[in-house]
Every structure is written in C-alpha cells, then in structure tokens.
Amino acid sequence: MxxxxxxxxxxxxxxxxxxxxxxxxxxxxxxxxxxxxxxxxxxxxxxxxxxxxxxxxxxxxxxxxxxxxxxxKYNPDLIQYFMPSDFAESGVPEAGTIMLFTAMNGSEMPGIVRDVTEDSVTVDFNHPxxxxxxxxxxxxxxxxxxxxxxxxxxxx
Known part of the structure; x- marks a missing residue:
C-alpha cells in the first residue's frame, strides 16, 4: 500500500x-x-x-x-526603536546582530539590529x-x- x-x-x-x-x-x-x-x-x-x-x-x-x-508579510510596525541606554547591561549591539528580546508577556522574540546611531538602535522583529x-x-x-x-x- x-x-x-x-x-x-x-x-x-x-x-x-x-x-x-x-x-x-x-x-x-x-x-x-x-x-x-x-x-x-x-x-x-x-x-x-x-x-x-x-x-x-x-x-x-x-x-x-x-x-x-x-x-x-513584512510588517513595518515590527520595526522598533530603542535608546542606546536600553542596552546598558549587554552593551550597544552592532548593526546585523540578532538578539533575543523579552516581550511584556515574558515570551522571547528574536530581533535583528538594523541600525545603530548615537541616539537610537533600530530593531526589526520581522522574520528575516x-x-x-x-x-x-x-x-x-x-x-x-x-x-x-x-x-x-x-x-x-
């Protein structure tokens, strides 16, 4: 069969x-x-x-x-902006770094650091x-x- x-x-x-x-x-x-x-x-x-x-x-x-x-679908709402000070414990990441972020409900989400400036860290939570x-x-x-x-x- x-x-x-x-x-x-x-x-x-x-x-x-x-x-x-x-x-x-x-x-x-x-x-x-x-x-x-x-x-x-x-x-x-x-x-x-x-x-x-x-x-x-x-x-x-x-x-x-x-x-x-x-x-x-790629969702522009999944682009988030952080302050460099938000990374005080781990150190400010470089563009291209994939990091785990903890959501408010405690779940973890991977994000890709797209851009780092003196004032902002841009993270993309869309699937790569x-x-x-x-x-x-x-x-x-x-x-x-x-x-x-x-x-x-x-x-x-």
Whole structure:
C-alpha cells in the first residue's frame, strides 16, 4: 500500500531551502538527519502544506514560495526603536546582530539590529525571510513514521 501525505500526516523530510540568489538558508543534510513535521498542527504554513499533500514516500519535489506565505508579510510596525541606554547591561549591539528580546508577556522574540546611531538602535522583529522567495528541494523520507515503527514491531 502506497502511503500519501494527508492533512494530518506526520512527514519525515530531507529538505534544502535556497534563497533567490542561490544561497542555502537551511538544509537537513547539513545536520545529518531529516526533519519531522505534522500537517494540520499549524507549525507549517497552509501554502507549504498544500505543496506536500499527495506526495508519497521517496517523492522529490522542488517548488518556490514567497516569504509572506511562509513567514508572514513584512510588517513595518515590527520595526522598533530603542535608546542606546536600553542596552546598558549587554552593551550597544552592532548593526546585523540578532538578539533575543523579552516581550511584556515574558515570551522571547528574536530581533535583528538594523541600525545603530548615537541616539537610537533600530530593531526589526520581522522574520528575516519575510520578504524573500524561498525555493524548497524536498524528499519525503517517511510518512507517519511512528506507525511504521508500530507495524514493524508487531510484525516481528
């Protein structure tokens, strides 16, 4: 029986994410192991899930999605301005630094320092790839791998 990716499938994938300039943003091969995702749990965007639906174990697929469909639209309201004195404990960061900031509710958010002047530190809380097209090279390693393990254990 050929298993296909369905709306609630767990999918083990090898993938490489490439930016428009061809540079690799992320790759499971670099980490030496595939990544496990569950469709329908809202960890993947609807656009990405739609590309995976119907694929079978061993299938390979290449597709490109706009960053807004993966990481949300770039939002100018997520640009925040801080005083250099706000960084008294850690020291004023350099432009390009990625830092964790604690929100008022206690959650942590990464921000990218975009600009540092004598009077202001500009931090962008948008996802770094929000405005980037991303090309996916994926290979389906396994579908519902926990079921395969269960069946293998009961059969033997």
């Amino acid at each position: 050929v298993m296909q990716v369905l709306n609630d499938s767990a999918v083990l994938l090898n993938f490489t994410l490439k930016l428009a300039d061809g540079s690799v943003a992320e790759s499971t091969q670099a980490h030496g192991k595939p990544a496990l995702f569950r469709l329908g749990d809202e960890s993947l965007s609807p656009a990405l899930e739609a590309e995976l639906l119907g694929l079978s174990t061993g299938d390979k697929k290449t597709f490109t999605l706009a960053g807004e469909h993966l990481f949300g 790839l929000a405005s980037e097209e991303v090309t996916f090279d994926i290979e389906v390693v396994s579908i519902n791998p926990e079921e395969e393990t269960t069946h293998a254990n009961t059969a033997g």
